[in-house]
Amino acid sequence: MSALDDLAVKAGDDDVVAGVPARLVAAPATTEEAAALIAASRDLAVVIRGGGTKIHQGPPPRELDLIIDTRRLAGVVEHAAGDLITVVRAGTPMAELHGLPGQQLALDAPATATAGGTVAANASGPRRLRYGTARDLLIGITVVRPDGRITKSGGKVVKNVAGYDLGKLYTGSQGTLGLITECVFRLHPVPLFTLFVRAIAPPTHAANVLTAQSAASALEINAAPGAEPELAVLVEGTETGVRDRATALARLLNGEVTDTPPPWWDTPPWPATGDALALKLTGTLSGVPSLVSTAVEAGLTVRGSAGTGVLYAGAPVDPAATAHVVEVLRAVATVVGGHAVVLTAPPSVRGMIDMWGPVPGLDLMRRVKDRFDPDHRFAPGRFVGGI
Numbered sequence: 001m002s003a004l005d006d007l008a009v010k011a012g013d014d015d016v017v018a019g020v021p022a023r024l025v026a027a028p029a030t031t032e033e034a035a036a037l038i039a040a041s042r043d044l045a046v047v048i049r050g051g052g053t054k055i056h057q058g059p060p061p062r063e064l065d066l067i068i069d070t071r072r073l074a075g076v077v078e079h080a081a082g083d084l085i086t087v088v089r090a091g092t093p094m095a096e097l098h099g100l101p102g103q104q105l106a107l108d109a110p111a112t113a114t115a116g117g118t119v120a121a122n123a124s125g126p127r128r129l130r131y132g133t134a135r136d137l138l139i140g141i142t143v144v145r146p147d148g149r150i151t152k153s154g155g156k157v158v159k160n161v162a163g164y165d166l167g168k169l170y171t172g173s174q175g176t177l178g179l180i181t182e183c184v185f186r187l188h189p190v191p192l193f194t195l196f197v198r199a200i201a202p203p204t205h206a207a208n209v210l211t212a213q214s215a216a217s218a219l220e221i222n223a224a225p226g227a228e229p230e231l232a233v234l235v236e237g238t239e240t241g242v243r244d245r246a247t248a249l250a251r252l253l254n255g256e257v258t259d260t261p262p263p264w265w266d267t268p269p270w271p272a273t274g275d276a277l278a279l280k281l282t283g284t285l286s287g288v289p290s291l292v293s294t295a296v297e298a299g300l301t302v303r304g305s306a307g308t309g310v311l312y313a314g315a316p317v318d319p320a321a322t323a324h325v326v327e328v329l330r331a332v333a334t335v336v337g338g339h340a341v342v343l344t345a346p347p348s349v350r351g352m353i354d355m356w357g358p359v360p361g362l363d364l365m366r367r368v369k370d371r372f373d374p375d376h377r378f379a380p381g382r383f384v385g386g387i
Helices: 003-007 031-039 094-098 115-120 166-170 203-211 239-253 285-297 319-335 362-372
Strands: 024-026 046-049 066-069 076-080 085-089 138-144 150-154 179-186 193-200 218-223 230-237 256-258 276-282 301-305 310-316 340-344
Touching (some): 003 031, 085 094, 230 239, 310 340
Antiparallel strands (some): 193 256
16 A cells, blocks of 8 residues: 555545635655655645645645655654754644744744745745844754655755755745755744834834834734824843833834733734635835725725835735736835735635736746745645746
8 A cells, every 4th residue: 555545535615725625635754754755646646734824825736645644753853943943844843943942933924824834925024124034043944755766955954055955935925845844943032021112103103113223023004094194113032122222213203112912913914704804915114005095995994014015915805806906006006016916815806806916036936846846736826826
């Protein structure tokens, strides 16, 4: 019997990816088991599932035979506190990495998301302003390629420059180039003290925070139709330093200092269920005000980092208006040097819009896909340009 026969079971009613049901589900427990499974399923279309927090985002797969579930590929392999690194299996919930003793993996991914899924999506949250994204904190990776071969890149030191940095290639690849089974992350000390500064202020005031040299860890905005926009700043460090910087920022923004974040902090601006339109908007910092105002005028709520130009917009919309809203926001994002990616859309129009939009370098991305997955079995049609 093959590893596919040993591990795969018939898919259930919940084994669906963006509306497309799978036939089989398999959950390998080791990298070697995953390699044997993938080698034995070369005729099957595969989608990888971690915590499922983003499984319904993006275009549906063109076909789907097998879901590889990483829930058994879990656990912290090593936590080298002195080196500020941790080695974790890909199915490890982010909740475990949020609670490492004395140190933190500074990625604000949902607690139920997995380490591998966070890397595959290059996810991040408000603190990307200070710590960066998954791409910045990943220093080593183990992947099973679509042909079943195991490959490793990077190592267990922060400064590792030997060879090609394949970790950055896999980061953000949306599961199209292979199955991530293990990750090595750079860690940071848990801050001794934190405070938030909240202010009713337009996004243009974000520039004041950035030029004030306040060493903010996050600079977030919340803007909704019919309401005044709000800025919130996270300050971390020693108690005296944090209090001084927070007080100065509150004076600068005419805001208030609080111990807790605003209720909208690090939450998506669209409802969890229903026919909502949800987008990720990016652009230069000078373009953030234009992105925010255009989205709000279109009836969407906007939240995200006014300090890095990564925003999220969404709201229930009339399906008939979806294509127009996307077109308008995509045009503005292009002008300000960014992109407008549709994460979710009403099912009735989902197949009628280009969810990723134009992306420079698509020809190169296609060549990489052809080299790593020549049969286009992994997440077929889920990525840019139908990759």
